Amino acid sequence: MFPAVLLVLLLVSGFAPALLSSVEAASAPAKMKSGTVYVIPLDQKIESGLEKFLVRGFKEAKDQGAALIVLEVNTPGGRVDNAENIGQLIAGSPIPTVAFIQGNAASAGSYIALHADKIAMRPDSAIGAAALVDASGQTVDSPKEIAYWKSKMSAAADLQRRNPRIAEGMVDSSITVEMPEINRTKEKGQIISLSSSEALKVGYADTLADTTEEVIQWMGYSGEDTFRVERTLAENVAIFLTNPFVMTALLFLGIAGVVIELLVPGFGVPGILGVVAFGLYFFGNYIAGFAGLETGVLFVIGLVLLALELFIPSFGILGILGSACLIAGVVRAAYDTQDALTSLGIAFLAALVVIVIVVWIFKERGIWNRFILRDELTSDKGYSSIRERIDLLGLEGTSLTPLRPAGTAVIGGERIDVVTEGGFIKADMPLKVIKVEGTRVVVAEI
Known part of the structure; x- marks a missing residue:
């Protein structure tokens, strides 16, 4: 019996270190990955300025050899064309990307989030409601446009193996979508919007987290080497100035100010205000990367030609050339030609009303008085x-x-x-x- 006990003790003593090593390995925390994590905020309406900012952020992350990009998403949506470009930017990035939805990923924001490799959501956040709306906020009912956007959303969902039918239901109110995971059916006339818990159950979220640090750790990084991309002052200014409403207001002030100064000289203020407004318009688009110096030069040439038309008889030739240069400068400076023409048209009509009113009030000071003999030989x-x-x-x-x-x-x-x-x-x-x-x-x- 003694030899048998001795044999057991020897066997146990031989395997003990291996067993202890296995237990320690199982109880030890997983080793964190090494690498820089770039955090980029996506927390505003989607438009051209935001796209430019994200392009810079992704480029910096790539140049610095980042291992992970976390997008902090909280947006009501915005322009579809900018969202498509941002989606392509994320999908084409060699760096793994996580979309951390901190508030809402609505409309075009949900399209962007679906391009990320992973989606994390805060417990009180939501994703969906991607119906097309126009500039006035009215729902677009064009079957052609709805079909196009629905196909884009479906493709974005399918990119990461998510249910494309749910993405279609976020766009098209005319279809029915079964979601047995959450015991819910999207009926006709409804648009799908998912809470964080619902998104997690149907596969439209991969985890829930309260902070960006939790998301980084969930991805296997300690977060010690984290860099947050901040907007520069110029980018913040460009984002504001390239807003369609601000662009229209600047064009209105520019046209009204310059024309009033030319027709009713002597004040100075309208002319200064007009020049500053036009300068801000071109500055915003230049900083955003949409305009070059040639657009500003073209615009100045147009102003000079219009001013010469007032003093040099040219049978309208100078006026036509000046107007063409002005319009070309404004349109070429903008990101979208159609938007630029719309803004220019609205600004021109509004400015025309103001110009007529001002000219009528100050008709005695108009430039035309220089060409009228008003001395009375009494x-x-x-x-x-x-x-x-x-x-x-x-x-x-x-x-x-x-x-x-x-x-x-x-x-x-x-x-x-x-x-x-x-x-x-x-x-x-x-x-x-x-x-x-x-x-x-x-x-x-x-």
Whole structure:
């Protein structure tokens, strides 16, 4: 028996280190991955300025060899074309990307989130409601546009093996979508919007987290080497200035200010305001990367040609060329040609109303007054179309013809048409000028 016990003890002692090592390995925390994590906020309306910012953020992450990108998503949506470009940016990035939905990933925001490799959501967040709306907020009911956007959403969902039918239900209210995971059916007339718990159950979220740090750790990184991409002052200004409403307002102020200054000179303020507004318009689009210096030069040439049209007769040629340069400069500076033309049209009509009102109020100061002769040659200013012979008053002369009572007399060696006060004076009679009334010279016999 003793040899058997000894054998067991030897076996146990031989395997003990291995067993202990296995237990320690199982109880030890998983080893964190090494690498820099880039955190990029996506927390505003989707438009051209945001797209430019994200392009810079992804480029910096790639240049610095980042191991992970976390997008902090909280957006009501925005422009579809910008969302498509951002989606392609995320899908084409060699760096793994996590979309951490902190508030809402609505409309085009859900399209962007679906392109990420992983989706994390805060417990009180939501994703979906991606119906197309126009600039006024009204739902677009064009079957062609809905079909296009539905196919884009479906493809984005399928990219990461998510149920594409749910993505279609976020866009199209005319379809029915079964979601047995959450015991819910999307009926016709409804648009799908998922809470965080619902998204997790149907596969539209991969985890729930309260903070970005939790998301980073969930992805296997300690978060010690984390870099947050912040917007520069210029980018913040560009985002504001490239907003369609702000662009329209700047164009309105620019057109109204410059034209009022040209037509009703002397104030200075409208001209300065107009130039500053146009400068901000081109500056915003330049910083956002949509405009080059040539667009500003083209616009200045247009202003100069319009100003020359006011002073140099050209039968409208300078005016047409100037207008063409102005429109070309404004349109080329903007990201979207159609939006630029719409903004320009609205701004022009609004400015025209203001210009007409201002010109009417200050019509006496208008530039057209320089081409109108307004001096009056009145008698109180020393002007008269009739020569008054005041110089004859008191002079003596001789009647050249009989005065009955009018006739001709020689006064101071000059033949003058004269009249008497009613009496008759023979020819060759001496007389004296006693009154001058305009051209009427009254004489009396001496």
